[in-house]
Amino acid sequence: MYDVVVIGAGVVGCAIARQLSKYKIRVAVLEAKVDVAMGASRANSAIVHAGYDCKPGTNMARVNVAGNAMYDEWCRDLCVPLKRVGSLVAAFSEEEMEQVKKLRDYGEKNGVPGLAILTREEALDKQPGLSPEVVGALWAPTGAITCPYEMTIACAENAHDNGVEFYFDFLAEKITTLRDAVEVESDKNVLFRSRYVVNAAGVHADEISRLMGDDSFTISGRKGEYILLDREASGFVQRVVFQAPGPLGKGVLVSPTVDGNAFIGPTAVDDSGKEDTSVTQAGVDALKRAGVRSMPQVPANRPITAFAGIRAIPSTGDFILGQSKANPRLIQAAGICSPGLSSAPAIAVETVESLRRAGLNLVERGDFNPVRKKEKPFRAMTQEERAAAVEKDPRYGRVICRCETVTEAEIAAAIERTLGKATLDGVKRRTRAGMGRCQGGFCAPRVMELIEKYGGIPMEKITKNGGASKMIVGRTRQEEK
């Protein structure tokens, strides 16, 4: 019998799991896919929003501003990169300037610190290369960039270190609410019994909610496409640059990443379905136009990849948080679209409080360790550190991914740390092997060998991303003989 099962191992589910791991309770996280961060948490803008664009008084406004303020401590403890680069919302006309001022008013009501309306010159001073057509901008110094999948992985590992259990390939198909517990059953007939269920199932949260008798909302997918630019061509942007928002979201932004690339995105394709992460030519073309509008010098012809993520858009227009009215054993963390990443730490804290109010007995454990350690990547080490690392572990001397300088030692550690099943994309997200210019052209076969060596998965069973995404289909004739 578990005290809590969390359904969904995205950033929200994993942040909740981490927060729950501070208490003397038994917690399991159930994830349908092969790894953590397999939905919106792996493909989004990677921004910790300041919190000025949420309507005052909403759940979104509250948890965004609170979450943003928690990020420094969480990232420090969890060894996750965070850069407070600040964000600009650029206005291209006096009308847009009015809109931008409205955002400032929202922000001030929401309690966002440090907001300022900038003149064109002040804006250009903050971000050289901004379009000369910009008439002014909103400046938010607390706007930050992070790495969303690293955050998710770190929360999961820290939760796991503190006793939370993780189960993958668990697609919740049937949920039965008993008098004093809930039974969650998977498509493979695995059964978990728990006092409470936390619904953090991303785009599928409405389905989970319905399984538990709460049909008060639906979730629709809104696809967002991105273009990631070559690091060599990415020095042109230092801040998060938004355009005055449109009806479908915060608009297309141009931003640096914590890894030194830059990106343009996202598009906003409503009712795109929950699984379709395809990138369209029309989307890419629209992004290039929008990027050039913000920053005319944007090197849109230097992409290294394009990708898409699906935001979970709630029919209610706001995050759905707290105890379900229809089922008191269900705690919702649903409809978490943007600013979900920014809000995740605050959602985690609120969810724990909701569980306490729902009747869960929460006693802090004395031995909670908030720190998740991650060795410094080889590429970030000084020469002295590199020499010491190879001395200690010769596998640091074997560079597997040449574009991003990722060593065998780091890949081995990533495979061994993986809570689910090691995959090629999972190793990529944990180490950056395959994220450089050659996009795995050189290192993919080598990483596969290491997955076999350290993960014990035979070559024929290694997948790119779980499911049927097998990298190879069999042996050659020569080998078969």
Added chain:
Amino acid sequence: MDRKVDVAVIGGGPAGLAAALKAHEAGARQVLVMERDSYPGGILQQCIHNGFGLHYFGEELTGPEYAQRFVDQVEHTDGIEVMLDTMVLSVSPDRVVTAVGKAGLITVQAGAVVLAMGCRERTRGALGIAGTRPAGVYTAGCAQRLVNMEGMMPGRRVVVLGSGDIGLIMARRMVWEGAKVEMVCELMPYSSGLNRNIVQCLEDNGIPLYFNTTVVEIHGQERVEGVTVAEVDPATRAPKMETARFVPCDTLLLSVGLIPENELTKGTGADMDPVTSGAVVDAARQTTAEGIFACGNVLHVHDLVDNVSREAAIAGENAAKYALGKLNKAETVRVMAQGGVRYVVPQRLVKGEGKAELYFRVGAAFKPARLTISCAERVLVSKKKLVMTPGEMEKAEIDLSQVDGDVTVRVEEG
């Protein structure tokens, strides 16, 4: 500084090995080759088809056989050391090479450096093909490694995009391994591969090649389920969506161009050629960073390894001369591509005696082609060729005593 050598060679592929041998022959006593892989020979080790060495050795060899000739010679040469599993992290303008290997971090002060890192393949992301991101999309070279070195089949029903040589060779290999190759699509109206490969790999195996055709979308959530191919407008290269059709397949192989891997070169401060994506060099293959030489596919993408070996010998010999203080600094003139010529290597020439070989590629097919090399008003070379195509590297020799200013290389129809 851990050690000093006369010549440090970065990369132990065909270019690096040939450069090292020649550098030693030219008098360098200590030559150090640093290779990131666990074996020397570079990409040749996965090129198990034959057709190598016809020009250099006068016989047909497989890639590993061709490599072995150099590996054997290097092994029998006392003054050459090959460090394997060693990744060079930086080369400074004053020729300090920093590398990492199992033994740790190494710094080497080199009298001269030869850059021979080769090239990488252009990816799906760089092309910006729309669609999903499933398993089953491989660059042709990556698939070649899996099939030829690991004995793994990346798929059973294949579409190849791009008619570069590796794509053509892999199309044939996949057929031989029992896969069905649906087609090879080529965006341009001509192939960037060698004609002999089109005949031997595609025609002999009944694989259709469609020019002016590209892949506009990749389908399949987890594994490739098919691609949409469409013809393109020959003038704009824009897809004609009315011609789009779905081709079921489980694998898409990309052979859409090679890009010299010059991350290290940039750290030396050497001038780069935006067309070749390699360094700017003179006839000695010296870059504008003094004492740093470049050869092989890191300098410009070659068609034949035979030409790589030749070029590497030039770089190796001159690197040795430089290290021994025998290569004098001299004024150079520029070599410029004009008309149908896309680029020329070397991009600089030292005025003086003797002959210089110019290597170049055209940007479109010329049938017939007229080549004119001139210096100011003086015509140095004027000749006709039946056909010149972008897939084949062209070569011409000029007399340096005739050169007293910038040289232009021009190809026109006719």
